């Protein structure tokens with residue numbers, strides 16, 4: 279039986295339609311700036327999110343690195359949440375390559391950084407301190423949608439203190455679809471509203487959008503010009519990258535609105551796990567479901583993961599399990615995952 283792979287939304291394979299778009303893509307040498315498919319993608323995502331320019335990069339990690347090193351100089355710092363990817367999961371790249379110091383802040387339960395904490399972290403102009411240069415937020419953060427009013431307030435605060443702002447929007451379109459469900463607006467309208475609060479925005483095509491590779495950093499011509507140099511330095515300038523850009527472009531045309539299906543499936547899985555003793559199921563806001571094992575269920579964590587693997591159900595975590603829904607799982611797969619967990623607990 280085909281495994282139900284809920285480890286991440288990065289595991290999707292390009293669909294037949296996407297592969298056809300990749301095969302048909304006109305190509306050039308993007309280091310010379312003449313790959314038409316890369317140029318078209320960059321123009322499309324920049325226009326969609328309301329920026330002057332965009333840069334296609336191989337990964338979200340490199341996109342965040344390009345942002346940090348384009349906003350900040352050696353000896354500057356950026357304010358960031360403890361759990362944000364650009365602080366915790368990127369091997370300290372801003373510090374290693376740019377001598378840029380992160381100033382991490384603890385998150386509130388809803389994923390936000392308290393405005394008072396941000397304000398307190400901004401240093402005065404004093405030779406004792408690193409120069410506070412940038413505020414970095416992430417949306418969605420662990421699958422949570424940052425409230426839009428908060429995004430407006432936090433970025434306005436940063437700007438009022440002379441800081442620039444960067445959004446790690448690896449899952450910006452998941453945020454936009456969830457926000458659209460609240461406001462009744464379209465997902466692309468909401469994506470643009472969120473993005474326009476920031477000086478730069480990074481989006482991943484290789485997550486829920488279903489492309490095999492790639493991210494884009496969006497910003498002003500000046501900032502993207504600087505980011506282009508960082509990308510070169512980091513080894514991320516690619517040649518006939520249009521074959522990848524075409525997949526990303528296809529994803530923007532076909533796979534945004536359907537993210538709602540992934541959100542619905544995460545909720546379906548959450549409902550399927552209700553009422554099992556020792557499991558605390560956090561109601562998912564988008565496509566990521568966290569399930570905490572408590573009490574005696576904790577002692578069974580290893581055995582549970584082995585049981586799931588035996589049933590062809592893949593997830594990450596141990597005491598805090600993470601299930602991510604995406605384009606390549608369906609309701610039957612999610613129901614199989616729920617049944618495998620219930621059978622383990624004898625329910």
Ligand SMILES: *Cc1c(COP(=O)(O)O)cnc(C)c1O
Pocket residue numbers: 336337338339340342363364416446448449482484485493
């Ligand atoms: C996945 C992810 C990234 C980038 O990941 P890559 O594997 O480098 O493409 C960055 N930020 C967030 C929030 C992510 O989820």
